[in-house]
Amino acid sequence: MTTLGTASAAPGEIDTGRLEIGETRDGTTVGLPCAVVEGASDGQTLYVQAASDGDELNGIGVLNRVIPQVDPAVLSGTVLAVGIVNYHGFQIAEHRNPIDDTKMNRAYPGNESGTSSERIAAVTFAAAKRADLILDLHQGSTSQMIDEVRVRCGRRHRLHDECLGLAKTFGCGYVFDQKGPNGQLARVAPDEGIPTVDPELGGCIGWDGESIDIGVRGVFNVLREYGFLEGTVSKSRQTRAxxxxxxxxxxxxxxxxxxxxxxxxxxxxxxxxxxxxxxxxxxxxxxxxxxxxxxxxxxxxxxxxxxxxxxxxxxxxx
The missing domain is CATH 2.40.50.100 (RNA polymerase II/Efflux pump adaptor protein, barrel-sandwich hybrid domain)
Known part of the structure; x- marks a missing residue:
């Protein structure tokens, strides 16, 4: 049995629930939407999250399509997903967390007793650290941007090659390979020994179907390449900046x-x-x-x- 927040799944099952991160100003409990897909057989764990920037919706679109398509009866291992990280920003379609005016993807690894963003980061990072691989789904906010995957650990990091391999498997076609700012999940998680990348799925206002398609394909590429699902991935050369x-x-x-x-x-x-x-x-x-x-x-x-x-x-x- 694998549990994430109130979601709990036995082998061969899927469940959704909420991952508690605090309370709103009227005292209402806030929970992030989360899912557990527990494979019928043993394997690795993949953690995927979306919308740590509240106006970046394409990652939510990816999870909206991926989770129903992953059949736990044929899955080896576990998929843990948090569908909306920046709960407060998402509610008002804002990039930053309006409670503390913070960009969530600068708050990792977080602080259980800190600000709103630090607390959310601490809760989601605790979930992410249970995984063998991490995908942190983003997009270029409301700018126009190519679909790319960002490797943020730095080229001298001991996990750089593993992160670069994960980026190639995801397969957007473009990779940005430069050490990221402090507080990014894709910068912090490799220090814990977990290959992590930050797919930036284009840029739009609202949904971009083409970028969502690329993200769905990318997640399934990872699931197949790393043994969660049967099938092989034909990896193409990536253009790296x-x-x-x-x-x-x-x-x-x-x-x-x-x-x-x-x-x-x-x-x-x-x-x-x-x-x-x-x-x-x-x-x-x-x-x-x-x-x-x-x-x-x-x-x-x-x-x-x-x-x-x-x-x-x-x-x-x-």
Missing amino acids: RGFDQYGSPAGGLIQFEAELGERIKTGDVLFEVTDIFGELKARITADNDGVFWRSRRLPQVATGEYVCSVGTSVDSY
């Missing part, structure tokens, strides 16, 4: 992009132009380095110094 060049606007106005997501960029290529409201050119921005056009703002209007786009640099394939 090991750095970012980020570009802001030198002037206020309207953005016109001259590059498309995923496009290979050469030094000096025009990335975007800024015009005034009536179309008069104010600025033309070119690439500082070779790379891949990785991410861009969604809305055309921009103020001086405001973020516009990113180019993935130090690109190779593996």
